[in-house]
Amino acid sequence: MNPRATAAWSLAVLAGFALLWQFGPAAVGVPEFVLPPLSQVLVEAGRIWGAERLLWHSAITALEVLVGFVLGSALGAAIGYALGVAPQVEAVLSPYLLALQIAPKVAFAPLFVMWLGYTVYPKILVAVLIVFFPVLINVLAAMRTMDHDMVNLARSFSATRWQVFSRVELPSTLPALFSGLRIASTLAVIGVVVGELVGGNMGLGFLLVFFEGQGNTAGVFVIIGALTVIGIAAYYAVVFAERRVLHYLPSAERRPA
Numbered sequence: 001m002n003p004r005a006t007a008a009w010s011l012a013v014l015a016g017f018a019l020l021w022q023f024g025p026a027a028v029g030v031p032e033f034v035l036p037p038l039s040q041v042l043v044e045a046g047r048i049w050g051a052e053r054l055l056w057h058s059a060i061t062a063l064e065v066l067v068g069f070v071l072g073s074a075l076g077a078a079i080g081y082a083l084g085v086a087p088q089v090e091a092v093l094s095p096y097l098l099a100l101q102i103a104p105k106v107a108f109a110p111l112f113v114m115w116l117g118y119t120v121y122p123k124i125l126v127a128v129l130i131v132f133f134p135v136l137i138n139v140l141a142a143m144r145t146m147d148h149d150m151v152n153l154a155r156s157f158s159a160t161r162w163q164v165f166s167r168v169e170l171p172s173t174l175p176a177l178f179s180g181l182r183i184a185s186t187l188a189v190i191g192v193v194v195g196e197l198v199g200g201n202m203g204l205g206f207l208l209v210f211f212e213g214q215g216n217t218a219g220v221f222v223i224i225g226a227l228t229v230i231g232i233a234a235y236y237a238v239v240f241a242e243r244r245v246l247h248y249l250p251s252a253e254r255r256p257a
Contacts, residue, residue, distance in 0.1 A: 036218040044218035045225070052207060054226065061192055061204040062230050064120055068127025069188035069234065073181055075128065076135030081173075084143025085165065097136070105130045106194045113199035123195030123203070130191035131184040138180030142173035178242040185234040189227060204230075 021038040024030075032040065048054045083090040108129060112122035146169065154164045196205020204223050211219035 033215065033217055036221065041218045041221045041225075044216070045222045048207075048219060048222055052210075054207075054222070057202060057204050057207050058226050058230065060120070060202050061189075061196065061227070062233075064123045064192045064195075064203065065127065065188045065230060065234060068124045068191060069131055069185055071124070072128035072131025072188065073135050073184055076132040076180070076184075077139050077177060080136040080139030081143065081165070081169075084140055084173075085161075085169070090140070101133050105191065109195050109198040112195065118199050118201050122199060123192045123205075126195040127188045127191035130187045134183040134187065135177070135180040138176045138183075139173060142176030143169065146172045174246060178238065178246065181238045181242075182235060185238045186231050188234065189231040193227060 018038055023037070025032070025035040025037060036044075045054070083093065105126065109122065109126050112125045116122050116125070150168050150172070151164055154168050159167070192203070193205040193208070196203040197209055200206040200209075204227055208220060208223045211223065
């Protein structure tokens with residue numbers, strides 16, 4: 001299917017969804033306080049934009065997502081590569097990493113709030129903790145399964161350890177790294193929102209709790225929409241970076257999961 005046809009079908013699906021949302025609930029007798037029509041949600045979005053400083057709260061959440069994603073990804077990639085080049089260390093630490101991975105990440109949010117108060121730091125820490133593992137696992141799996149004949153070939157030419165890593169191991173594992181980053185970019189939004197729900201006085205998670213307490217269903221949908229926009233922007237930022245970095249690979253190898 002050519003790009004124009006794909007875009008046309010996508011717009012058709014969007015238009016169908018909008019019409020169904022606008023007229024469907026009333027047609028089946030769903031009350032507006034349960035599922036408000038799309039027009040009511042759009043009107044509420046305009047009100048929230050001015051009265052509740054929607055843009056400011058969105059910027060706070062977006063900043064927390066960005067910082068949490070960058071820190072968590074950098075930490076996960078660094079530890080993944082470190083464990084990949086040191087299998088003995090991986091064997092020693094893997095039970096503890098597994099235990100930390102199994103532990104429910106959202107359960108740490110109240111603890112972080114108790115430690116750091118109602119600031120941006122607990123939200124960033126939850127995002128870091130959630131982002132960390134997908135990146136770590138993808139990098140570590142790629143290091144385990146890469147072509148070790150290439151490593152041996154580089155060593156046969158007297159390559160240093162850094163040269164082997166920078167010219168053989170790192171380029172070979174970049175596709176897996178970006179696969180982990182795509183997953184992590186959406187999980188960062190979840191982590192930040194969880195932190196804001198548990199203990200926040202600003203950000204979209206705070207507004208979500210505020211409107212839920214008011215019984216403002218349309219306002220809740222507005223915040224969900226804003227969070228979705230942030231998640232989509234984060235995801236496609238990673239896709240854009242991936243296409244710039246891995247431009248030499250066939251497009252099928254870089255297709256989003």
